[in-house]
Amino acid sequence: MSAVHRHFRLQRRYLLYLPLLFMTVFYLIPMYVVVVTGFKGFEEVNLRTMWTLPSRIRFDNYVEAYRNLAPSLWNSINMVFPAAIISSFIGSINGFVLSRWKFRGADIIFPLLLFGMFIPYQSILIPLVEFMRMINMYGGLPGLILAHIIYGIPITTLTFRNYYATIPKEIIEAARIDGANLLKTYRHIILPVSMPSFVVVLIWQFTSAWNDFLFAVVLTKPEFWPITVALNNMAGSQIIAWNVQMAGSLLTALPTLLVYIFLGRYFLRGLMAGALKG
Amino acid sequence: MMNKFNQFLTRIRNQDTLTAIALVAPSIVAVGVFVYGFIGWSLRVSLSAWKGLLPDYTWVGLQNYIELFSDPRFFVDIRNTVIFTIVFVAGSILVGLSLAILLDQNLPGENFFRNLFLFPMAISFIVTGVVWRWLMNPATGSRISGLNQLFTMMGLDFLVNAWHTTPKWGIAAVALAAIWQMSGFTMALYLGGLRSVPEELREAARVDGANEFQIYRYIVLPMLSPVTLSALIILGHISLKVFDLIIAIAGKQLPLDVPAIYMWQATFDGYFFGRGAAIAILLLLAVSLLIIPYIYFNVKNEADL
Numbered sequence: 001m002s003a004v005h006r007h008f009r010l011q012r013r014y015l016l017y018l019p020l021l022f023m024t025v026f027y028l029i030p031m032y033v034v035v036v037t038g039f040k041g042f043e044e045v046n047l048r049t050m051w052t053l054p055s056r057i058r059f060d061n062y063v064e065a066y067r068n069l070a071p072s073l074w075n076s077i078n079m080v081f082p083a084a085i086i087s088s089f090i091g092s093i094n095g096f097v098l099s100r101w102k103f104r105g106a107d108i109i110f111p112l113l114l115f116g117m118f119i120p121y122q123s124i125l126i127p128l129v130e131f132m133r134m135i136n137m138y139g140g141l142p143g144l145i146l147a148h149i150i151y152g153i154p155i156t157t158l159t160f161r162n163y164y165a166t167i168p169k170e171i172i173e174a175a176r177i178d179g180a181n182l183l184k185t186y187r188h189i190i191l192p193v194s195m196p197s198f199v200v201v202l203i204w205q206f207t208s209a210w211n212d213f214l215f216a217v218v219l220t221k222p223e224f225w226p227i228t229v230a231l232n233n234m235a236g237s238q239i240i241a242w243n244v245q246m247a248g249s250l251l252t253a254l255p256t257l258l259v260y261i262f263l264g265r266y267f268l269r270g271l272m273a274g275a276l277k278g
Numbered sequence: 279m280m281n282k283f284n285q286f287l288t289r290i291r292n293q294d295t296l297t298a299i300a301l302v303a304p305s306i307v308a309v310g311v312f313v314y315g316f317i318g319w320s321l322r323v324s325l326s327a328w329k330g331l332l333p334d335y336t337w338v339g340l341q342n343y344i345e346l347f348s349d350p351r352f353f354v355d356i357r358n359t360v361i362f363t364i365v366f367v368a369g370s371i372l373v374g375l376s377l378a379i380l381l382d383q384n385l386p387g388e389n390f391f392r393n394l395f396l397f398p399m400a401i402s403f404i405v406t407g408v409v410w411r412w413l414m415n416p417a418t419g420s421r422i423s424g425l426n427q428l429f430t431m432m433g434l435d436f437l438v439n440a441w442h443t444t445p446k447w448g449i450a451a452v453a454l455a456a457i458w459q460m461s462g463f464t465m466a467l468y469l470g471g472l473r474s475v476p477e478e479l480r481e482a483a484r485v486d487g488a489n490e491f492q493i494y495r496y497i498v499l500p501m502l503s504p505v506t507l508s509a510l511i512i513l514g515h516i517s518l519k520v521f522d523l524i525i526a527i528a529g530k531q532l533p534l535d536v537p538a539i540y541m542w543q544a545t546f547d548g549y550f551f552g553r554g555a556a557i558a559i560l561l562l563l564a565v566s567l568l569i570i571p572y573i574y575f576n577v578k579n580e581a582d583l
Contacts (some may be wrong), residue, residue: 016380019390023377027395027458029425030409047415047423051431092306101298109306111573116313118521118569122541123317123562125322126555130333133318147354147449151303159281176287211402211524218546227406233527236410242412253405260400264393271399271463 010217036061036248045243061247068240069222069248072230076210076255077225079141083148084205090149091156091201092154096190097182099164100172108159117154136238139221147219148209156201159270163197164190196266203263204270207256227252294417312320317562324555342556352557358449362536363517365453366460370513371506373457374464379494381465392469395462403459405528410455412528414441443527452524460516460522464509471505472498481508510571515565517580537561 019179033050041058066073072085098106119220128147129138152218175185225233230250260267324343348354377395379389379428381409396404415424418438420486422430429437441451475498483493521538528534532541 003459013383013385016383016385018378019376020385023373026308027398027462030406030413033413034409047412047417047421048427050412051428078417090305092528094302095300099300112314113309113578115566115569116309118565118573119313119466120538120558120565122519122538123320123559124313124520125320125541125558126545126551127316127319128312130319137289140429143537150308153309154313157305179286182297184499207400211404212423213402213404213525215580218542228522231408232404232522235411235526236529244406246412249405253401256400256402257397260397264396267400268466270395270465271279 003094006243034250037243038250040054040243044242045241047242053141061243062251063245065247065251068234069227069230069251072225072227073251075141075220075224076228077147080127080206080209083152083209084146084202086145087149087152087205089199090153091160092191092194092198093186094153094157095160095162095197098271099161101182101205107113112245113154113157117158118126121151122259125175125218127216132219140224141220144215144219144226147215148205148212151215152205152208155207159201159204160197163194167193179269199263199266200270203259203267206259207270210256262276295448301471317559320558323551324559325557326552328551328555329553333551339554342552343560344382346560349530351535351540352537354532355535355540357446358534358536359520362449362453362456363514365450365512366456366517366520367513368370369453369457370461370464371459371509374509375468376474376500377461377465378468381469385570386539392466395465397462398459398531399463401459403522404526406455406459407523410458411527413457414451416440418442426523444533445533449524449536452520452527452534453517454518455527456517456523460513464513465507467509467512468502471502475501483565508572511568515568516567518561527542 031144031278036053037045037050038061039057040061041056041061043059044054045061072109098109117181132138132143132147137146171189172185175189180188210226211228212226213228213232217232221231221241222224231245234248299322299443322335325337325339326334327338327341328334377391381392413424415422415426416439417423417425422438425441426438439451445450479497480493483497488496520536521540521542524534524536524539529563530539538561541554541557543559544550544557548554
């Protein structure tokens with residue numbers, strides 16, 4: 001009786017895989033179309049046969065997409081590393097100071113920073129463009145990098161602050177009794193244990209700068225477009241076929257997808273830090 | 279001796295205070311200027327007559343706002359935002375919560391599914407939009423393709439539809455692509471919440487004779503309401519800001535217009551900076567209504583800990 005009962009329960013449990021598999025299909029359908037289309041040769045590409053597998057693997061679409069997107073791919077690469085690295089360091093220093101040193105106004109700064117994380121960037125867009133023109137940084141990558149760094153300050157600062165708040169006070173007190181000043185404490189005590197937080201914040205900033213469209217489209221001229229703007233432009237043009245657009249999509253998504261595949265754990269942590277609490 | 283040591287510590291502290299201020303001051307000034315200063319600047323532009331390439335700060339009071347509220351396009355925007363928000367937020371929460379409950383059953387392969395459902399989060403809205411633009415191809419007859427073709431191949435012809443080109447409700451199709459992108463994230467939020475429900479509570483209920491459904495209905499779900507609130511606020515503010523996804527799916531088309539796109543077109547295509555700034559400020563107000571209470575409770579909870 002009990003064996004039969006257990007068997008029954010086992011069967012019923014496996015029914016739960018049905019909705020899970022259904023959702024797996026839902027999440028993978030766009031991926032399937034992108035990959036299948038990307039590897040078809042030009043002669044095989046047809047909207048009518050969107051769902052069929054390629055008869056043989058060809059790279060025509062990727063070659064064509066790369067030919068179109070290469071300059072903007074390099075713009076993205078040149079923009080995203082300085083933006084991610086500099087804003088992570090700024091966040092680390094700010095986070096350390098704000099987690100340890102109580103000064104008047106610290107309680108106001110925290111919610112004000114948090115609010116800065118959520119604002120719709122449309123509300124600062126006109127002044128941002130005007131300002132960049134004023135300081136002669138409009139149109140190129142340095143201006144875009146600066147924007148990513150400054151608007152990244154709230155999230156990087158708050159993520160590091162929360163991490164540093166978990167470091168026992170005694171360790172820092174001990175360093176100070178040994179005569180270490182603030183900078184030395186940061187350099188020798190805090191920085192060496194900051195690696196996990198750096199990975200989280202770097203990945204977060206890398207992903208958001210890579211995926212950004214709004215800042216890029218208003219702050220850069222076509223020759224400095226990052227890949228998201230170039231891809232969107234490609235999709236809007238009548239000249240470039242949809243199969244090349246699919247290959248271009250994969251090219252655009254690949255860097256952040258690879259980060260997700262290999263460092264997913266940290267990616268998730270950043271996501272939660274960004275979402276739940278600053 | 280002791281006195282000297284204390285003096286030494288005080289000196290370090292004073293020096294440290296100066297260093298601390300020197301380290302954070304640039305960031306605080308930057309955020310102060312680039313966030314709050316710029317919001318003030320936008321507000322000023324929204325109260326000006328600026329229309330054209332050259333800045334014009336002639337004071338016109340609320341005129342730009344008044345014009346917006348008699349502008350049919352702005353009403354299309356509001357309607358689209360409302361439809362998008364309802365479909366996107368409800369859809370993401372429904373899918374996210376269901377998936378989280380399924381993954382909470384300790385099935386083998388849980389990690390695989392979780393990682394799979396989350397991967398769209400790593401992708402840009404532009405990529406999602408470009409791909410879904412072809413999946414939601416509205417062509418019919420001999421040119422049928424994308425999901426519509428898939429539906430006919432599976433004998434589900436009644437599902438064939440015009441997607442984002444559907445009159446009035448087209449924006450709901452865009453919300454579907456947004457659900458694809460964000461429901462995994464919602465699942466992760468709920469999964470975190472489910473994992474924090476103590477196992478003893480469920481065990482106690484089981485001992486009392488409650489079945490699994492009752493346990494979820496009466497014990498687990500009520501404990502998830504803070505997660506639902508967070509999800510509502512985060513998803514809600516994303517849908518108010520939605521911009522790149524629509525641009526990538528359909529470009530700038532009036533039937534799918536939203537405030538963020540109108541703001542962009544008014545400002546950077548039409549050089550009507552006054553109107554663009556007014557839309558931006560209204561958008562900021564709408565987001566603030568969601569976010570400020572959220573921040574208030576977050577900060578208060580933190581202080582209570």
